[in-house]
Each structure stands twice: as C-alpha cells, then as structure tokens.
Amino acid sequence: MTAQIIDGKAFAQQLRHRIADHVERLKTEHGLTPGLAVVIVGEDPASQVYVNSKSKQTKEVGMNSFKYELPKDTGEAELLNLIDELNERDDVNGILVQLPVPDHIDADKIIKRISPAKDVDCFTPENVGRLAIGLPGPVSCTPLGSLMLLRDQLGKLEGMNAVIIGRSNLVGKPMSQLLLRDNCTVTVAHSRTKDLPGLCRTADIIVAAVGRPEMIKGDWIKPGATVIDVGINRVDAPEKGEGKTKLVGDVEYAEAAKVAGAITPVPGGVGPMTIACLLANTITTTCLANDLTPPSDLTA
Numbered sequence: 001m002t003a004q005i006i007d008g009k010a011f012a013q014q015l016r017h018r019i020a021d022h023v024e025r026l027k028t029e030h031g032l033t034p035g036l037a038v039v040i041v042g043e044d045p046a047s048q049v050y051v052n053s054k055s056k057q058t059k060e061v062g063m064n065s066f067k068y069e070l071p072k073d074t075g076e077a078e079l080l081n082l083i084d085e086l087n088e089r090d091d092v093n094g095i096l097v098q099l100p101v102p103d104h105i106d107a108d109k110i111i112k113r114i115s116p117a118k119d120v121d122c123f124t125p126e127n128v129g130r131l132a133i134g135l136p137g138p139v140s141c142t143p144l145g146s147l148m149l150l151r152d153q154l155g156k157l158e159g160m161n162a163v164i165i166g167r168s169n170l171v172g173k174p175m176s177q178l179l180l181r182d183n184c185t186v187t188v189a190h191s192r193t194k195d196l197p198g199l200c201r202t203a204d205i206i207v208a209a210v211g212r213p214e215m216i217k218g219d220w221i222k223p224g225a226t227v228i229d230v231g232i233n234r235v236d237a238p239e240k241g242e243g244k245t246k247l248v249g250d251v252e253y254a255e256a257a258k259v260a261g262a263i264t265p266v267p268g269g270v271g272p273m274t275i276a277c278l279l280a281n282t283i284t285t286t287c288l289a290n291d292l293t294p295p296s297d298l299t300a
C-alpha cells in the first residue's frame with residue numbers, strides 16, 4: 001500500500017480563497033475590514049519567515065496587516081504596553097505574538113495580556129476554556145488546520161481511535177478537545193506513556209506533535225491509518241552537500257507512507273494550514289466583535 005499524500009499547501013490555498021470571499025463580504029455588507037497585528041521580538045530566522053508569511057497572506061486576502069518587529073532586548077513592560085495599545089484599537093481584530101519570545105520575557109504573562117476577543121492564537125485561558133466547552137471563538141491554529149485536513153480526508157471522524165503524541169498547550173491538548181468534539185476516542189500519549197509503538201498500532205488517526213525528528217516509526221502505523229505530522233524539525237542533510245539542512249516531521253515519512261492510508265508531508269502538510277487558520281480566526285474574532293455569526297466553514 002502507498003499512502004495518499006495529504007496536500008496541506010493546496011488545501012490552505014483553497015481555504016485562503018474562501019477567506020478572501022468572506023473578507024469581501026464583511027467589507028461590502030458590513031463596512032468592516034478585519035485587521036491582524038503580528039508582533040515579533042528578536043531575529044530568530046524561522047520566526048521571521050513565519051511572521052513575513054503571515055503578514056503577506058493577511059494582505060493577500062484583503063485584510064489590514066500591522067507588523068511590529070521589536071529588537072531582541074525589548075523589555076517585557078514595553079511589549080505589554082504595545083499589547084495594551086493593540087487591545088484598544090478598533091482597527092485591530094487579531095493580535096499574535098510570535099513564539100518563542102526571548103528568555104527574559106515571560107510568554108505566559110504576554111499571552112494573558114492579549115484581549116480574549118483578539119486572541120487569534122487561542123492561547124488565553126478564556127479561549128482555551130471556551131474551546132474545551134464548545135463555545136464559539138477562535139480555535140488553536142495548528143489543531144484547527146489538522147482537523148480540517150482530517151475531515152476532508154475521512155469525512156465523519158465519529159468512533160475512530162485517535163492517538164495524539166504530545167501534550168503541549170499549543171497542539172496536543174487543543175487537538176484532543178477537537179477530536180473529542182468530533183466523537184473520536186482520544187488518547188494523548190507523552191514521554192511517560194508505556195508501549196507507545198503498541199498504542200500507535202491501535203490508532204485509526206495519529207497526530208504526531210512531539211518535536212522529535214522521525215521519532216514515530218513506520219512499523220508503529222496501523223495499515224490504512226491516517227497520519228497527521230505536525231513536527232517541523234530542521235536536521236543536517238549531508239546528502240545535499242556540506243552544511244546543508246532539510247525539514248523533517250516527527251514521523252519516519254518514507255516508511256510510514258508504505259503503510260498508512262493517508263499522510264501529511266513535511267514540508268507542505270500541516271504547516272501551511274497553521275497560517276491559513278490564523279486568517280480564519282481573524283474573521284471569527286471580527287464577526288464575534290460585531291455581533292455577527294462567524295462563517296461555519298472557517299471554524300471547528
């Protein structure tokens with residue numbers, strides 16, 4: 001068997017087209033132009049790439065983009081002041097602080113300062129709670145993107161055994177909420193889980209979000225299972241030349257693709273969905289702030 005490759009890049013592009021249509025409708029029917037503010041502190045090269053993509057794609061779908069590039073020695077108080085300002089602004093519907101922030105800044109403190117009404121990452125305690133009890137609001141971007149890919153691939157997820165590997169606040173925990181909501185039987189595995197290979201072999205759906213290159217082996221996959229690889233790991237690639245690197249996921253892709261029914265590649269799988277879902281969340285927060293029902297095709 002050779003797995004179907006789930007093309008996240010193409011799906012994200014279609015999603016952005018739908019988002020652009022929603023933006024146009026908000027403008028023409030309601031006089032609203034959604035605005036997204038993205039804040040980066042420091043010069044981490046990968047973060048700069050992500051932030052530039054976010055800003056570019058925000059403009060491409062017709063929203064206003066506000067980008068704040070702060071030096072790495074920016075103080076916590078200064079960053080908190082900027083967030084306070086953005087919380088107050090009527091033309092800003094979404095605020096995102098790119099993670100990681102430098103060590104001298106307390107990321108939790110920063111996240112908690114973002115108004116839940118503008119928290120397009122769905123990181124604030126209020127929005128995490130809303131997600132857990134199924135209230136309308138933004139949904140964590142990478143899990144939302146993964147869910148959209150799963151539903152597109154499998155239709156109804158009801159009754160399926162889902163194993164999520166990784167229990168982070170960013171991916172593992174919100175992913176478990178979303179799959180539970182879709183009536184999967186969900187197991188969240190982590191570093192203390194016993195017999196991880198055996199557990200994975202019971203899964204109809206595997207979501208790998210551990211951040212360890214190719215940790216999930218091909219022979220851990222149940223034949224026909226759907227594999228969502230959230231990992232984005234940069235590793236040495238001597239085969240490409242001295243000093244060269246490449247991106248790999250958390251799953252041993254070549255071997256897993258021989259067994260799985262469908263699998264996301266890295267790059268080109270879940271990554272592009274993360275940014276598209278950020279734009280989707282900005283539509284959601286814009287609608288909720290203006291007493292409009294968020295479009296059902298952009299949320300969970």
Ligand SMILES: Nc1nc2c(c(=O)[nH]1)N[C@@H](CN(C=O)c1ccc(C(=O)N[C@@H](CCC(=O)O)C(=O)O)cc1)CN2
Pocket residue numbers: 046049050096097098099100121141142232247266267268269270271272273274275
């Ligand atoms: N505030 C946030 N910070 C971070 C988040 C987040 O959701 N909110 N997630 C990650 C980084 N991230 C978005 O910010 C992100 C990561 C990867 C991709 C992506 O499209 N990856 C490409 C490969 C890109 C490359 O060549 O490096 C792919 O997988 O095809 C988009 C967004 C941490 N921080």
